[in-house]
Amino acid sequence: GAVVSQHPSWVICKSGTSVKIECRSLDxxxxxxxxxxxxxxxxxxxxxxxxxxxxxxxEQGVEKDKFLINHASLTLSTLTVxxxxxEDSSFYICSARVGGVEQFxxxxxxxxxx
Amino acid sequence: ExxxxxxxxxxxxxEGKNYxxxxxxxxxxxxxxxxxxxxxxxxxxxxxxxxxxxVKQEGRLMASLDTKxxxxxxxxxxxxxxxxxxxxxxxxxxxxxxxxxxxxxxTHLIIQP
Numbered sequence: 001g002a003v004v005s006q007h008p009s010w011v012i013c014k015s016g017t018s019v020k021i022e023c024r025s026l027d028x029x030x031x032x033x034x035x036x037x038x039x040x041x042x043x044x045x046x047x048x049x050x051x052x053x054x055x056x057x058x059e060q061g062v063e064k065d066k067f068l069i070n071h072a073s074l075t076l077s078t079l080t081v082x083x084x085x086x087e088d089s090s091f092y093i094c095s096a097r098v099g100g101v102e103q104f105x106x107x108x109x110x111x112x113x114x
Numbered sequence: 115e116x117x118x119x120x121x122x123x124x125x126x127x128x129e130g131k132n133y134x135x136x137x138x139x140x141x142x143x144x145x146x147x148x149x150x151x152x153x154x155x156x157x158x159x160x161x162x163x164x165x166x167x168x169v170k171q172e173g174r175l176m177a178s179l180d181t182k183x184x185x186x187x188x189x190x191x192x193x194x195x196x197x198x199x200x201x202x203x204x205x206x207x208x209x210x211x212x213x214x215x216x217x218x219x220x221t222h223l224i225i226q227p
Contacts, residue, residue, distance in 0.1 A: 034214040036214070043202065043220050044202070044204075044215075044217045046215065046216065049213070059214075095157075095214075101164065101206070104159065105159075106156060107156045108155070108156040
């Protein structure tokens, strides 16, 4: 149980285009999901908290107009990177909270912006 | 602002040896997590520690938590090559599990035969 999937697993796009990443909880309902970003050989940084049915909460320094988050259902959150640039190239990982404290992570999406 | 510091950041050790990774955090928290990450992969949950004095063990890994010292340790016993990976500790920022996690920089562990 507690499986989190992400799609796509990797994507290459041209600078200036938008990319949507999906995060799904497969066997449970997640009222809260989290989006993290990990640059090569670095740690994970929390970008935003995604709440079903309400606006996402963004961390300081994360542009909400650039990283659009939608949590339309209890099993799906999406992250759209708008007008992507090479500096947005990173590993994007979502997690979902299960029960009280456990968090399970998706497999990640590797974004490369040319 | 919550800060999480891990040390060492890089560790090369031989099979059969024991070692400990340390995780210090700066503010009170009720949740401490340990994760493993293999190259190019996402995170695998190892332990969740919720109370002072908590100790959990799985195979050759054992984690403990001292909330008064704001310190957690991940101890590796008789290391084997398969344990080579990057290990992260992470701390929840507030009670109830509602917040995302703040991660340490990770410990890149290489275990040599």
